Amino acid sequence: MIPLTIPQLVDRASTHPFLGEHLRMGTGIRADEAVARFDNVEIGSSYEPIFDITVHALAQSLSSAPESADRFGDELGFQAITQQLDGTESDTFDPFEQVADDQQLVALDRMSRAMHAINFFGPQRHGLLFLRVHERLLKSVRYDHGRHFSTVLMSFGLNPSRIVIELPPAAVAHRTFLGYLTKSYQHYGFKVAGNLPNAGQILSVSDMARLDFIKMDAPSALRDSMVKPLVGYANRLKIPLIFNRVTTEAQFDLLQQYDVRFVQGPLFVVHENRLA
Template structure:
């Protein structure tokens, strides 16, 4: 089966009652990607790589071969990030917080995830696509989390199993809610990642939710000397642990001392020459 192109997916979105109003093919320098129109401006997709540094680049310094983006290791996948196509800085979190109406927020969140999926799969990217979900959307949708997005993806001819729904720290902090959300999204074919609000929260992950991935802020874990115990406990759980927000080479070098496998952050995105869709 020939995988759909971005043009194919934009055309399929046109028949969707909501997405058809907001998603379109870009123009000019953005003609090779889909864009979304929202509140008078246009949004696009960028992708931050998540590397498996145990594969072949383990122990290497970032200073070697700076032109080679693959020197970190193999890519597990990519974190989708929303940007404005005109280059004006866009703070997605701040934008969400400014929206008072929950239904408008739900619509923007669904539009953004559809946009990123189209640009990711239409460009035939490899690996997994990590998509953040806003805390307020999780509370606004009362049940069957993942059902709507799964139906949209299937109508596009896309496979939900290559998408990782990333839950915010506020959701992970509530054990019962975390367990329900994880089961619901997994029931509709998605993988689920949870952001730890703090290192100790990993202790409640195993009994209430069988997450597919755990994410932890690298700076916080290093500052609290929690990298080694986090890695050990995650290994016992057999849940991959991703250290994100790795800001500089010093943090990267420290993480490598503790058998960290998966890393993500501004440091790696700066060296990824193919992250814009």
């Protein structure tokens, strides 16, 4: 089957009773992308890479002149970030914080995830697409988490197995709920990542849920001297551990000392932009 382009995916979304009302092709610098409008706010997609730093080329690219680096290492995938398109895009924008009604929250979440998937798969990006799920959404949808989104993706001809549903720390902190959510999303074809609320929470991960990925805040782990124990325990679980929010080269250098494999954060976006 020939993969659909972004315009073709947006056209297919136009037949959907909800997505067709909100999704469209952008204009100006966003003319080749899907954008969405919800409650007078226009949003778009950006993507933060998740890198495998065991690839030698990455270490070289951070220490060498950017123009001399042939490639920036291997990407495990990309974290989708929702941006408000008001002329001053910001990675910190969170449209979900503006929505008080739970049903509107569900609608906004479904719309933004569909938009991110279209903008990711349309250009035939490689790797995995990581999509955050808001804590309130998990409480608003009572059962069959992942069923609706899986159905939408398959109607677009897209594969749910290349999408990682990223659960918030509050969900990971509740072992029974975490187990239910993980099994439900995996049942509908998705992979699942859990954001640890703290380093100690990794001890309960394997009891109730077999996560596909674990994510941990790098500055917190470094501050608490927990990188080495986290790496060791994750290796015993055989679950890939991603350290995110890496902002400085000093943090990156420290992580390398503990055989960290996957990293994500503003530092790598800066270097990627230099290499573009």
